[in-house]
């Protein structure tokens with residue numbers, strides 16, 4: 001469902017709200033943070049009291065840069081501080097969840113308790129699943145590139161003039177989620193990029209925000225050297241059992257593997273804690289990742305997803321994935 005189809009409902013809910021709390025998924029990335037801040041900017045223009053709920057204690061480098069640059073400019077609170085900031089008339093409080101729709105993925109499950117369904121909006125581009133949250137207004141657009149692109153639609157809807165810095169943040173979310181306009185990119189994605197660029201978004205600055213750490217890059221490249229190709233089209237890469245990887249790095253390798261000739265799906269297996277083996281998977285569309293990973297207790301959508309397993313080994317997980325792929329055929 002497109003956000004623009006719900007224009008009336010959104011405007012109505014925002015009009016009624018006095019204080020708005022924004023919450024994205026755990027382990028913020030630039031799409032989650034960019035869309036949160038973009039929305040914050042819109043809401044400020046609409047004269048709302050805004051709060052951004054962040055419980056994360058560690059940030060990936062792009063997120064850390066932005067939060068540092070904006071230090072003191074935003075009301076950022078922990079979920080434990082929601083209560084003291086609620087508007088007196090409870091009907092005037094609104095929670096907007098961004099870039100996820102799953103209960104276990106939001107920054108804080110406890111935060112949900114403060115807001116009845118009628119006072120909740122979800123804007124997201126990931127498929128629904130068993131643990132999807134309900135909301136008075138739930139706009140899930142799995143055709144759109146990113147949550148940042150949804151926020152661009154909102155900015156256009158309200159005809160708000162955007163500050164170049166915020167335009168840059170929104171562009172960085174789009175560039176991150178489309179892997180430089182290579183995935184999930186259509187005319188509307190380019191239009192959103194054009195719109196942001198017109199507002200002064202800087203691609204140079206986006207590049208700075210998305211810059212990666214050389215050491216981490218080398219670690220990733222090492223992981224990619226240990227790859228098996230199944231049926232000439234499925235890549236399975238495995239990490240060293242002695243290295244702990246970051247989840248987002250496994251995801252980036254899974255993205256990268258799709259850039260190679262004939263590869264239609266990728267699975268990357270690595271330890272993310274000493275006791276957890278994680279899988280990150282991607283597909284060009286011929287394999288339904290969410291369906292495959294559900295069998296490992298994970299989830300996602302058709303194009304990508306992840307699973308987390310405990311008390312197991314990398315090779316056991318690899319065998320399991322191969323079995324699942326076989327039975328799917």
Ligand SMILES: [Mn+2]
Nearest residue numbers: 031099147177
């Ligand atoms: Mn996203």
